Amino acid sequence: MQAETQDLDQLPVAEQSSAIEQVPIIDVEYLFQDSASSAAREAIDQIAEACRTWGFFQVINHGISNARIEQVWRQTHALFALPLEEKLGIVRSRENPWGFYNNELTKNQRDKKEVFDFTREGIDPIYGQSNRWPAGHPEFKAAMMGYLEACTGLSLKLLEAFCLGLDLPADFMRNDFADRHTGFVRLNYYPVRDPMADMPVDHQPVADLGIHHHTDAGALTVLLQDEVSGLQVYRDGFWYDIPTLPGALVINTGDMMQVWSNDIYKAAIHRVLAMDARERYSIPFFFNPAADCKVCPLPSVIGDESPALYNPIEWGIFRGKRSDGDYADYGSEVQIYQYRK
Numbered sequence: 001m002q003a004e005t006q007d008l009d010q011l012p013v014a015e016q017s018s019a020i021e022q023v024p025i026i027d028v029e030y031l032f033q034d035s036a037s038s039a040a041r042e043a044i045d046q047i048a049e050a051c052r053t054w055g056f057f058q059v060i061n062h063g064i065s066n067a068r069i070e071q072v073w074r075q076t077h078a079l080f081a082l083p084l085e086e087k088l089g090i091v092r093s094r095e096n097p098w099g100f101y102n103n104e105l106t107k108n109q110r111d112k113k114e115v116f117d118f119t120r121e122g123i124d125p126i127y128g129q130s131n132r133w134p135a136g137h138p139e140f141k142a143a144m145m146g147y148l149e150a151c152t153g154l155s156l157k158l159l160e161a162f163c164l165g166l167d168l169p170a171d172f173m174r175n176d177f178a179d180r181h182t183g184f185v186r187l188n189y190y191p192v193r194d195p196m197a198d199m200p201v202d203h204q205p206v207a208d209l210g211i212h213h214h215t216d217a218g219a220l221t222v223l224l225q226d227e228v229s230g231l232q233v234y235r236d237g238f239w240y241d242i243p244t245l246p247g248a249l250v251i252n253t254g255d256m257m258q259v260w261s262n263d264i265y266k267a268a269i270h271r272v273l274a275m276d277a278r279e280r281y282s283i284p285f286f287f288n289p290a291a292d293c294k295v296c297p298l299p300s301v302i303g304d305e306s307p308a309l310y311n312p313i314e315w316g317i318f319r320g321k322r323s324d325g326d327y328a329d330y331g332s333e334v335q336i337y338q339y340r341k
Contacts, residue, residue, distance in 0.1 A: 008269065014239065026047060027061050028059045028062055031044075031160070035164075058248040059248060059249050068143075068150060075140045079187060096132070101116075102195040103196055112194055113188055113189060113195070113211065124291075152285075158251060159173055159219065159220070172298070181289060188210075188280075211272040214269070215267040220254055221286050223249060232272070261297070262301040262308060296311070309340055310341065311340075318334060
């Protein structure tokens with residue numbers, strides 16, 4: 001991945017209804033039962049192929065119950081329905097990225113959305129901060145922390161599949177995650193009306209996309225999206241719609257997985273359209289390594305004919321710089337091409 005020479009958001013949408021025929025839907029049930037079975041091997045191979053081509057796939061039979069998902073949706077809707085004054089009481093800052101925000105940037109372009117971010121309980125090891133929760137809503141915190149733990153379990157299984165697809169032992173990367181990961185959940189609300197419409201903004205008065213094009217910084221992302229479409233993935237000069245599929249979760253690879261795989265797995269470029277007729281909600285879980293993890297190409301993907309393409313990346317530092325760019329314009333947002341040899 002090199003520095004961009006054109007604005008990808010200006011490129012056309014492919015002439016097709018969705019990417020459903022190209023972006024695979026993978027049944028991962030057997031990853032939880034017998035990873036050595038032929039059914040599990042088929043899923044692992046499908047995951048590896050999706051990571052090599054699209055960087056996107058959807059999973060079914062993923063082990064996160066409908067009841068848990070419905071509970072999270074209820075609490076998400078309730079949070080964003082709170083009065084603005086109450087939400088601003090838990091607003092994020094440059095020093096503490098956890099909480100509510102309605103003026104976020106992606107690559108220094110303002111997004112038309114509201115967000116709420118939270119991570120594991122306690123003091124996080126990157127920022128030295130802790131979660132902000134809306135006061136008087138204990139059921140919200142309980143639902144969200146339960147969902148984070150459920151996503152962690154699924155992500156660890158997917159990580160095993162990613163390793164097996166790179167001819168590594170299933171648990172090769174587990175120590176960089178497991179009980180030390182720095183993953184977090186984001187609640188996204190994409191309103192029809194710009195949330196900053198009546199407020200002064202010091203960067204880009206008009207927000208023309210829900211989220212501008214980007215790649216995710218970490219290892220992989222688990223996305224729960226509602227029935228309203230808007231997510232698009234970029235490939236070969238065109239944008240493709242990612243369909244909404246009841247009961248499925250969308251998975252995409254991130255920057256660190258592209259570095260670990262030495263460009264075999266692609267960090268998918270994606271965006272979300274601005275809502276102009278109906279509001280939309282989505283909930284990504286960003287599965288990120290331990291704060292002290294040094295990310296570099298894995299031993300199975302480098303050799304005399306395939307040298308390492310990246311210098312080591314200190315994850316905690318990289319993540320801190322990336323979140324700075326989400327909060328405000330502090331210069332060019334850090335990208336992995338800056339670490340290429």
